[in-house]
Amino acid sequence: MASGHSHDDVRSHVQSYLLVFAALGLLTVVTVLVSYFPFGIAGGIIVALMVATVKGTLVAQIFMHLKSEAKGIYGLLLLTGFFLLGLFFLTIITVMSQQGDDISLQYQKSIETHHSTGGH
Amino acid sequence: MSSSEHHDESFIQKYVFSTDHKTIGIQYGITALLYLFFGFVLMMIMRWQLAFPEKALPIIGKWFGESRMPGGVMLPEFYNQLGAMHGTVMIFLGVVPLAVGAFGNYVVPLQIGAPDMAFPRLNMASYWVYAVGGLTMLISFLLPGGAAQSGWTSYPPLADLATDMGQTAWLLGMVFLITSSLLGSINVIVTILQLRAEGLTLMRMSFFVWSQLVTGFILLLAFPPLEVAGILQLLDRVIDTSFFIPSGLVVGGKALEGYSGGGSPLLWQHLFWFLAHPEVYVLILPAMGIVGEIIANNTRKPLWGYKSIVYSASFLGFMSFIVWAHHMYLTGMGTGISSFFQATTMIISIPSVIILTAFMISLWGGSIRFNTPMLFALGFIPMFGIGGLTGLPLGLNTSDVHLHDTYYVIGHFHYVIAPGTIFALFAGIYFWFPKITGRKMDEKLGKIHFWGSMLFMNIIFFPMFAQGLAGVSRRLWDGGVTYAHAQEVLHLNLLISQGAWGLCLFQFPFIFNFFNSIKNGEKVSDNPWEATTLEWAAAPSPPLPHRNFEVMPQVFRSAYEYSVPGEEKDFSPQNQEPLEA
Amino acid sequence: MVEIPYRTEIRPDTGVYNGKMGIWLFIASEVMLFGGLFSTYILLRVGAVSWPEGSEILNVPIATFNTMVLITSSVTMVMAWASLAMNNFSGFKTHMGLTILLALVFLVAKAIEYNAKFSHGLFPKTNTFLAIYFTMTGLHAIHILGGIVVNAYLWFTGEKMWKAGERQGLMNRVEVAGLYWHFVDLVWIFLFPTFYLLGGK
Numbered sequence: 001m002a003s004g005h006s007h008d009d010v011r012s013h014v015q016s017y018l019l020v021f022a023a024l025g026l027l028t029v030v031t032v033l034v035s036y037f038p039f040g041i042a043g044g045i046i047v048a049l050m051v052a053t054v055k056g057t058l059v060a061q062i063f064m065h066l067k068s069e070a071k072g073i074y075g076l077l078l079l080t081g082f083f084l085l086g087l088f089f090l091t092i093i094t095v096m097s098q099q100g101d102d103i104s105l106q107y108q109k110s111i112e113t114h115h116s117t118g119g120h
Numbered sequence: 121m122s123s124s125e126h127h128d129e130s131f132i133q134k135y136v137f138s139t140d141h142k143t144i145g146i147q148y149g150i151t152a153l154l155y156l157f158f159g160f161v162l163m164m165i166m167r168w169q170l171a172f173p174e175k176a177l178p179i180i181g182k183w184f185g186e187s188r189m190p191g192g193v194m195l196p197e198f199y200n201q202l203g204a205m206h207g208t209v210m211i212f213l214g215v216v217p218l219a220v221g222a223f224g225n226y227v228v229p230l231q232i233g234a235p236d237m238a239f240p241r242l243n244m245a246s247y248w249v250y251a252v253g254g255l256t257m258l259i260s261f262l263l264p265g266g267a268a269q270s271g272w273t274s275y276p277p278l279a280d281l282a283t284d285m286g287q288t289a290w291l292l293g294m295v296f297l298i299t300s301s302l303l304g305s306i307n308v309i310v311t312i313l314q315l316r317a318e319g320l321t322l323m324r325m326s327f328f329v330w331s332q333l334v335t336g337f338i339l340l341l342a343f344p345p346l347e348v349a350g351i352l353q354l355l356d357r358v359i360d361t362s363f364f365i366p367s368g369l370v371v372g373g374k375a376l377e378g379y380s381g382g383g384s385p386l387l388w389q390h391l392f393w394f395l396a397h398p399e400v401y402v403l404i405l406p407a408m409g410i411v412g413e414i415i416a417n418n419t420r421k422p423l424w425g426y427k428s429i430v431y432s433a434s435f436l437g438f439m440s441f442i443v444w445a446h447h448m449y450l451t452g453m454g455t456g457i458s459s460f461f462q463a464t465t466m467i468i469s470i471p472s473v474i475i476l477t478a479f480m481i482s483l484w485g486g487s488i489r490f491n492t493p494m495l496f497a498l499g500f501i502p503m504f505g506i507g508g509l510t511g512l513p514l515g516l517n518t519s520d521v522h523l524h525d526t527y528y529v530i531g532h533f534h535y536v537i538a539p540g541t542i543f544a545l546f547a548g549i550y551f552w553f554p555k556i557t558g559r560k561m562d563e564k565l566g567k568i569h570f571w572g573s574m575l576f577m578n579i580i581f582f583p584m585f586a587q588g589l590a591g592v593s594r595r596l597w598d599g600g601v602t603y604a605h606a607q608e609v610l611h612l613n614l615l616i617s618q619g620a621w622g623l624c625l626f627q628f629p630f631i632f633n634f635f636n637s638i639k640n641g642e643k644v645s646d647n648p649w650e651a652t653t654l655e656w657a658a659a660p661s662p663p664l665p666h667r668n669f670e671v672m673p674q675v676f677r678s679a680y681e682y683s684v685p686g687e688e689k690d691f692s693p694q695n696q697e698p699l700e701a
Numbered sequence: 702m703v704e705i706p707y708r709t710e711i712r713p714d715t716g717v718y719n720g721k722m723g724i725w726l727f728i729a730s731e732v733m734l735f736g737g738l739f740s741t742y743i744l745l746r747v748g749a750v751s752w753p754e755g756s757e758i759l760n761v762p763i764a765t766f767n768t769m770v771l772i773t774s775s776v777t778m779v780m781a782w783a784s785l786a787m788n789n790f791s792g793f794k795t796h797m798g799l800t801i802l803l804a805l806v807f808l809v810a811k812a813i814e815y816n817a818k819f820s821h822g823l824f825p826k827t828n829t830f831l832a833i834y835f836t837m838t839g840l841h842a843i844h845i846l847g848g849i850v851v852n853a854y855l856w857f858t859g860e861k862m863w864k865a866g867e868r869q870g871l872m873n874r875v876e877v878a879g880l881y882w883h884f885v886d887l888v889w890i891f892l893f894p895t896f897y898l899l900g901g902k
Contacts, residue, residue, distance in 0.1 A: 010786040035898035048894035070716030080729040097454030235703040345737035361832040382829040667703040
């Protein structure tokens with residue numbers, strides 16, 4: 001076949017699809033349960049992201065056939081991932097480096113002060 | 121399929137809903153040129169107000185009605201509409217559709233030896249989505265409150281709260297235009313990577329094709345965050361969310377009601393500039409590609425430093441994603457991150473310099489033919505040079521404190537886009553006209569067009585540096601009349617406006633030449649410029665509908681084999697087999 | 702008319718056929734689209750004075766159910782392609798049909814969820830948490846709808862292509878649609894914990 005998948009290839013793939021299905025189901029349960037653990041806010045975010053990344057990797061590698069896909073596709077995804085991280089980190093670093101508090105916080109504080117002094 | 125299938129195509133199938141990349145390219149081209157002219161007209165009306173603040177524009181002024189120019193005198197609201205739409209129309213409806221939609225679509229499949237783009241129906245869809253987006257933008261002028269008037273940059277809170285319906289139409293229009301662009305960029309990338317003729321390796325591709333490839337990637341990955349921002353601003357305007365509305369906002373002396381607050385105006389700026397910076401490389405790369413083709417062809421020598429040019433263009437595309445906050449130096453960011461963006465901005469100037477230098481070295485020792493395309497290509501070089509150099513004080517955070525939002529910025533970017541990119545696009549039109557129509561445009565009219573444009577472009581934009589350095593802010597409806605620091609440079613407003621109207625006069629030879637030559641231009645052979653690339657060497661003029669080539673070409677050589685020692689002619693087409701050793 | 706090359710066969714030096722490269726490029730742009738939205742979430746949350754814990758406002762059980770529904774639909778989708786690869790056309794119809802059905806179940810559950818919010822006076826304009834929640838899940842739901850349309854088209858027209866001997870062509874279309882569908886599932890895999898499970902401030 002032009003796409004390079006023989007019947008036997010596909011049959012063994014089907015096995016891995018079902019295994020991944022089970023794994024994803026399990027990981028979903030895990031991620032919900034773990035959200036009740038007292039990891040703190042930052043810890044909770046890290047754990048949730050880690051589980052989601054594992055799930056996502058399984059979907060990408062096995063369902064989306066990334067494992068056996070052409071190198072160029074990997075390159076495209078790496079490039080995209082790099083730009084994505086740039087978007088996340090550079091934005092948040094820039095905003096957090098604001099001289100003084102975030103605009104929103106400033107206004108919020110001014111409203112609180114207003115109310116506590118009775119406003120006018 | 122037999123070729124008789126095509127004689128069976130109805131008028132609609134052949135010319136309106138065509139899937140042939142050449143027809144679509146022409147559709148993009150004509151539409152974009154009309155928008156360029158429209159955007160130019162918008163600016164010429166603005167320049168009246170700047171030259172003669174609050175004076176009535178004779179005769180024409182009254183046509184705009186009481187809501188825009190009562191008694192022929194421009195209202196500030198209308199000035200702002202003209203300003204916001206001039207930028208939007210020129211960039212998104214004019215230059216990019218011409219550079220990528222028209223030139224990319226028409227030339228790329230031919231230069232790589234392909235019968236069409238990879239996805240012809242998707243190609244047709246991207247043109248029509250662009251058409252709808254453009255129409256949305258045009259109609260916005262007629263909506264209650266008028267067209268968008270918060271700048272092409274559309275910053276909240278102003279853009280979020282502006283009462284003109286045109287702002288909402290602008291956002292809708294942008295969503296259509298971005299969608300069109302995404303579909304188009306997918307098509308260009310797949311076409312270039314998958315449909316190259318046999319023997320056409322990546323390093324044998326013309327620089328024009330390389331520039332379209334890098335541009336495709338930039339468009340693909342940089343536009344989506346702006347699509348997000350557009351949707352978020354639409355939601356703010358239509359269902360009163362507070363993505364960009366901070367808490368405690370006071371508008372017109374009263375606390376703003378009806379919004380939850382908690383949003384961030386800076387969020388818009390980040391999402392906007394994440395696209396808008398790479399966008400400027402979308403504006404320049406295809407232009408550099410065109411200039412490269414024309415220089416090689418008219419010096420009868422290979423381009424000097426082909427590899428450096430290709431690597432530079434790729435590096436440029438990559439770096440363009442991590443410099444954007446140099447547009448935001450004055451938003452109060454910390455010195456650390458500000459220095460990061462300054463560093464990346466300085467680094468990104470290097471590949472541009474490499475490309476420009478390579479073009480200049482390419483001229484050395486060449487047998488230069490000074491035809492019209494070559495004049496525009498040569499003119500590009502110093503003009504882009506000025507544009508690029510004047511960008512340096514803007515990229516450095518300390519000097520930008522003084523120059524941000526002044527006329528200096530307007531001078532800088534117009535040098536790059538107007539006598540830069542647009543000159544390259546003119547060059548491309550004169551150059552590829554014979555391939556599209558089988559006839560050449562008139563050389564005398566072409567030279568008049570060139571020299572007039574060259575002169576007036578500089579008259580318009582050079583004085584703006586002086587105004588900016590004196591501190592005249594951009595987007596001022598009265599051109600700075602009320603500011604003490606502007607008084608010394610105010611007289612330049614009249615000069616600049618006269619330059620604009622003069623520039624307009626010199627476009628008429630071009631417009632006449634363009635249409636007249638379709639019918640009456642000198643008939644030429646398939647390869648009148650004696651060029652090496654496949655569109656000239658292997659396809660008839662015009663190329664065959666839906667297949668381009670009689671025989672699908674095979675490639676044996678690199679892109680610019682001019683004056684090869686031992687060969688009979690001073691050019692060796694890519695599909696010509698090499699001489700036996 | 703000359704055929705466009707590599708529509709069904711793989712081009713040797715790139716390793717893909719045209720449609721596959723096209724869909725991966727599209728997915729890359731969608732990564733940046735949802736990335737822009739996640740970046741919005743981060744900025745709004747960091748700048749907020751207070752931010753609710755997901756379970757305070759949102760319905761975790763329904764969303765967990767929906768997560769399982771979508772994951773299952775991803776399995777049935779890839780099984781639809783695998784059926785074609787093993788020459789089992791009726792298997793394709795069954796699995797593709799299930800995929801579409803599960804997608805509809807997801808949307809119905811979503812509609813129930815949204816309706817519950819609205820009837821409690823919780824709207825996108827109420828606060829920035831809800832604004833970004835409704836926008837991201839809403840856009841995601843629109844992507845699901847798009848996927849349903851494409852999958853339904855393939856379900857209805859697949860037989861014609863199969864019978865006409867364009868088997869590789871149909872397989873490729875299903876593979877391409879499948880890649881899009883898995884991506885939509887992937888986005889939800891990140892959306893779910895972000896909104897429903899994270900703590901507040």
